[in-house]
Amino acid sequence: MALGKDYVTQECSIARALEIVGERWTLLVVRDALYGVRRYNDFLVHLGIPRAVLAARLQTLTAEGILEKRRYQESPPRDEYVLTDRGIALWPTLRSLGLWGREHFGESRLRWFRHAACGTELGPYGECPVCALVVPVPDVEMTPGPGLDRDPADPVSRALLAPRRLLEPLDTDPRKPDGTDPRKPDDGRPREPEGAGRGPDGVADAASGSGRSAGDLPV
């Protein structure tokens, strides 16, 4: 589709996949969405992507059923982009890609991914070695590693420094992380606003994303 006529010749699922997510920036948008980024401006400042390109990518990803554009407030009409199941299903790919990048090109540890229930670091396939199950994406806890800049310029990177679950909506707003925040902890945007009507490939409960029982792994 996006990458055009040459990939179409290929009879290969990998080529099909790359037609959709193989363009520049696309997988980084999906990564950010997994990290909890949902708003146009947050993607923009965190990725440093040109506005036009971001708009194009969000549209393609929405059209392909990887993101869903969802209105989260009416008064000034605002939409957010949320991963669908199809998008969440890219986690294993991104996980192994990141692992490869770190093992072969990374100097120091940038982030840790653990099973939130027990604190164990994830294995190479996103499994928890202790609990013997493939950890569902919302149960993955992400914490900064020693290699990560402790005082980044943009507020999104700053918000991503706090330990957090994957898919947990990012709140960029807390004015200064120095304690002068006068707001209530919950600013009115519910953590998982469920129950809205949705399309065929729509967003289901995030917990259903890539959950797999231990029985799916060799025991």
Next chain:
Amino acid sequence: MALGKDYVTQECSIARALEIVGERWTLLVVRDALYGVRRYNDFLVHLGIPRAVLAARLQTLTAEGILEKRRYQESPPRDEYVLTDRGIALWPTLRSLGLWGREHFGESRLRWFRHAACGTELGPYGECPVCALVVPVPDVEMTPGPGLDRDPADPVSRALLAPRRLLEPLDTDPRKPDGTDPRKPDDGRPREPEGAGRGPDGVADAASGSGRSAGDLPV
């Protein structure tokens, strides 16, 4: 490097990885290399990639230690491009990407990947559910599925129709697959010519690529 200054800002292993293998065509070249393609011309006809782009990608991949350029005959000096361990380590990524593509966008099954030792189809992470181990890449057997064109135009696709191991060098030459091939089965190119001096990230025994004992999976 290749994708330029914007990705560099990112403190993220995924971004680092995409700097290397995120360009157009690159992952398809690696896929073909896993399938056993080794020669410039075979990549060319199988991918339908412009010559200049292929040359650029092969050079980048070689420079990054993912492929190794290796002379396989002297009389007319000919080189082949072989995956290093670093390249073989991309198999889990390509596997999960292909799985995602098939599950979400594929109509019919194009290829099967099985554990050669027992014939069991691989699980989502490249593991053999029966033998309870992550199958080393050279022990993966690839066979065509029902969705694959039985009479493709180019000789590389034709050669890839036969059941084969991953990394097994592709022989495009067998004049017609109708049995009139006068050659010996082993054409003198040893399957894994080991022992040559090599750089820090050089090609090791293919079997060591991503072999993992069952102990690495939760049991």
Next chain:
DNA sequence: ACGTGTTGGTTCGTTCATTGAACCTTGCGT
């Protein structure tokens, strides 16, 4: 009523990468 700020875009000229065709080089084989 009026300016100001925030969010989420679109438009547009410049730059960079991809494409496809043509051409080149080395070393056969005859």
Next chain:
DNA sequence: ACGCAAGGTTCAATGAACGAACCAACACGT
């Protein structure tokens, strides 16, 4: 000497990405 094959390089045309500017809707303070 001629033609052919493998593995490239060169080049003009196209397309995609970049980044700065502009735009629109709406909230808010005064």
